[in-house]
Amino acid sequence: MRKPDGKIVLLGDMNVGKTSLLQRYMERRFPDTVSTVGGAFYLKQWRSLNISIWDTAGREQFHGLGSMYCRGAAAVILTYDVNHPQSLLELEDRFLGLTETANNNCLFAIVGNKVDLAMGRATEGGEKEGEASGKAGSCVSSRGPRQVQLEDAMALYKKILKYKMLDEREMPAAERMCFETSAKTGYNVDLLFETVFDLVVPMIAQQRAEEPSQIVDIASCKTPKRTRSECCT
Numbered sequence: 001m002r003k004p005d006g007k008i009v010l011l012g013d014m015n016v017g018k019t020s021l022l023q024r025y026m027e028r029r030f031p032d033t034v035s036t037v038g039g040a041f042y043l044k045q046w047r048s049l050n051i052s053i054w055d056t057a058g059r060e061q062f063h064g065l066g067s068m069y070c071r072g073a074a075a076v077i078l079t080y081d082v083n084h085p086q087s088l089l090e091l092e093d094r095f096l097g098l099t100e101t102a103n104n105n106c107l108f109a110i111v112g113n114k115v116d117l118a119m120g121r122a123t124e125g126g127e128k129e130g131e132a133s134g135k136a137g138s139c140v141s142s143r144g145p146r147q148v149q150l151e152d153a154m155a156l157y158k159k160i161l162k163y164k165m166l167d168e169r170e171m172p173a174a175e176r177m178c179f180e181t182s183a184k185t186g187y188n189v190d191l192l193f194e195t196v197f198d199l200v201v202p203m204i205a206q207q208r209a210e211e212p213s214q215i216v217d218i219a220s221c222k223t224p225k226r227t228r229s230e231c232c233t
């Protein structure tokens, strides 16, 4: 198996649906999950690159492992639950600090999952908000009576760029990098992962081109002649 060319990491509080999002994308299903212990990864071939996608544990007891998983990451997907405002706050308070070990130009996506539950509430309230289909659509959905608004996630995205001292003009816009998804229905899940893949592929390719070549030309390496003084006999 080829070594991965790049790495994407999912971070976020326990129960927000990180494992479910990955399983929906990679296995096209929504199975029962158990709370993740440590971390696990999938490999995805995208264009000519082999990308590893890391699922991490949101439970407090595994928090220390987060920065290890983020080491050298090309992108971090910060995940929250649109029905739990605290899970968005946790991204800033608890998880952003773990990304210090990621690449300098690491890309950030912010994902509000379980939007199907919020859409249920919207419909109950008489406000039709569109079917939660598995099809990719705009990552910006209309306002509903959910606990966390997409605007809150976009404000966090802009804050992250400032905190990381990344130039807003050089990074993808908040509207493109903040998603609302449902691992349950598949809503926007392909759009999320494939947007991130498309953005990281040129970054990884450029990084590889800039790296010094790892290939050593053995034929051109002359063996130094041994001098008499170096000889131990």
Ligand SMILES: Nc1nc2c(ncn2[C@@H]2O[C@H](COP(=O)(O)OP(=O)(O)OP(=O)(O)O)[C@@H](O)[C@H]2O)c(=O)[nH]1
Binding pocket: 012, 013, 014, 015, 016, 017, 018, 019, 020, 021, 031, 032, 033, 034, 035, 036, 037, 056, 057, 058, 059, 113, 114, 115, 116, 117, 181, 182, 183, 184, 185
């Ligand atoms: N309704 C609904 N439930 C979801 C969705 N995504 C996940 N869930 C449920 O939420 C619970 C937690 O999902 P996980 O994917 O295990 O959450 P996690 O973020 O991986 O949690 P940790 O591994 O503990 O960090 C499970 O019962 C899922 O079935 C979703 O989009 N909609």
Ligand SMILES: [Mg+2]
Binding pocket: 018, 019, 020, 033, 034, 035, 036, 055, 056, 057, 058
């Ligand atoms: Mg999990």
